[in-house]
Amino acid sequence: MTTPRSPFTGELAHDSAVLRDAAAECDRTLHELGPVAERDADRAARAERAHRAVRTLRRAFLRRHVSAVYRRATDDLRDSPRLTDLAAAATARFPGLLPEPARLAADAAVVQAHKEGWEIDQGIFFHAVFADPVAGEHLLDAMRRPTLTAAVLLPEYEATGRVTLPAVTLTRSGHTATLTMTNVHCLNAEDNQHVADMETAVDLVLLDPRSKVGVVRGGEMTHPRYRGKRVFSAGINLAELHGGKISYLEFLLGRETGYIAKILRGLSDDGDDWPPAPRTKPWVAAVDTFAIGGGAQLLLVFDRVIAAADSYFSLPAAQEGIVPGAGNLRLGRAATSRVSREVILWGRKIRATEPDARYIFDSVVEPGELDTEIARAAEQLDADAVIANKHMIVTAEESQDAFRRYMSEFALHQALRLYGQDVLAKVSRFGAAAKPEVGARR
Known part of the structure; x- marks a missing residue:
């Protein structure tokens, strides 16, 4: 069988x-084939062939030119755009590399299926960007810069010690800043707003000199x-995923590279201050x-995890058909490779009182004792030495380079999973009529 000849020459303008x-x-x-919902089997197959042909070319193009593409999209690394802005810049400079804004807008108006x-x-593009050491590191650093929203709200938080966002309330008491997740109608299920508000609140804690320790806890529920x-988190809101409302860039990639990375590593450093x-x-x-799900993933980046004795954690993403964020990277390190496989591949639920819960929960107390245990932690x-030692622990356990390489694979395979027939x-099942507690799973 003869391999088709590549139409690319290696010259950027030509390619x-x-x-x-x-x-x-x-x-x-x-x-010509019409909307996805109206295509019969033959037209769906033709559409798949058209997609396959151009996606093959996009991958081949990026294998040759991702570094040049990234440098042009970032003014030779002088700009530090976030994921969405980077995609827009690359689309403008290299038509055909990514879907045009009008096509993205049309897709945003329909259900996932x-x-x-x-x-x-987009996954093909970010797979290549994260795979490139220079581009990938630059992008991860850009994603750990403070958000503009946080910069605007910082004076208010510094003055009052309180900021209320649609899905998160942030309060400071002494040196402790508490982020209370308040998506209470859906058991703190994660959606685009939740991710944006969590990043804003995390930024405020990291920027505020009076906030020395951050605490994350779920608020009291209104669901019957x-x-x-109180509930910590039910993971991704599957009703929102069904409705096509979960953003690939701002949620699925932005969550991992934004506020979760900031909890683990802190804000990116420009490198100009002394002493560093x-x-x-x-x-x-x-x-x-x-x-559950995204909530369980979140626990893997905290310095201390306290659990009520009647609580549990689980990562049912494999049963739902998607990849549980960076849980695959971190759970085996926190626990063991066998426990990681049991939880992620087998769907095991681990209760706080089980022996294996020690891999995730540092302290397990009766529900009425949580406030006291939080204050003690x-x-x-x-303490003055905690920050430097946390920095060194994270450096030893998970370098940003290792995370970059993981995100390269995650960017592609999570995008593919979104359209797996099992996922769809x-x-x-989680349409508008679904019960909120059922529609909130990761």
Whole structure:
């Protein structure tokens, strides 16, 4: 069998033109085939062939030119755009490399099963960017810069010690800053707003000189089944995923490279200050009732995890068909490779009182004792040497380079999983009529 000859020569201008023309031809074909929801089996197969052809070219183009693409999109590394802005800059400079804004907007208006699947094309792009050591490190550093929203709110937080966001409330008492997750109607299920608010709140804690220790806890629920009880997190909101409302860039990639990375590593350092000081702080998680999926992933980056004796954690993403963020990277290190496989591949739920819970929960107390245990942990971590030692522990356990390489694979395979037939079939159960507690799983 003869391997098809590549249309690329290695010359950037020529190869860009080839890719642009191929993408335009794909777009014409898709337009002729009509909306995804109206395609029969034959038209769906034709659409898949058109996508496959141009995606093959996009991967081949990026293998040759990702470094040049990234440098042009960032003004030779002088700019530090976040994920969405980087994608927009690359689209403007290299037509056909990524889907145009109009196509992304059209997809955003329909349910997941009726989307064209442009997240896969974004996944191809970010797979290549994260795989490149220079581009990937630069992008991860850009994502750990403080957000503009946090910069605007910082004076208010410094003055009052309180900021209320749609999904998170931040309060400071003494040196302890507490982030209370308040997506209470859906058991703190994660959506785009939740991710944005968590990053804003984490930034404020890291920027505020009076906040020495961060605490994350779930608020009291309004849902009838758990009314008046605190819940840590039910993971990704599957009703939102079914509705096509979960952003690939801002949620699925931005969550890992944004606020979770900031809890683990702190804010990125420009490297100009002397003496150098890590821009990180210690964090405590307090788990009430359960930490499911994304909530369980979150625990893996905290410096101290306290759990109520009646709580549990689980990572059911494999059963739902998706990849549990960076849980695959971190759970085996926190526990063992066997426990990691049991939880992620087998769907094991671990209760706080089980022996294996020690791998995740540092302290397990009766529900009524959580406040006291949180205060004790915050006091213990409010010490001068904690920040430097946390920085060195994280450096030893998970270098940003290791995380970069993981994110390269995650960017591609999570995008593909979003359109797996098993995923689409499962999330279709979580439409508008789904019960909130059922529609909130990761």
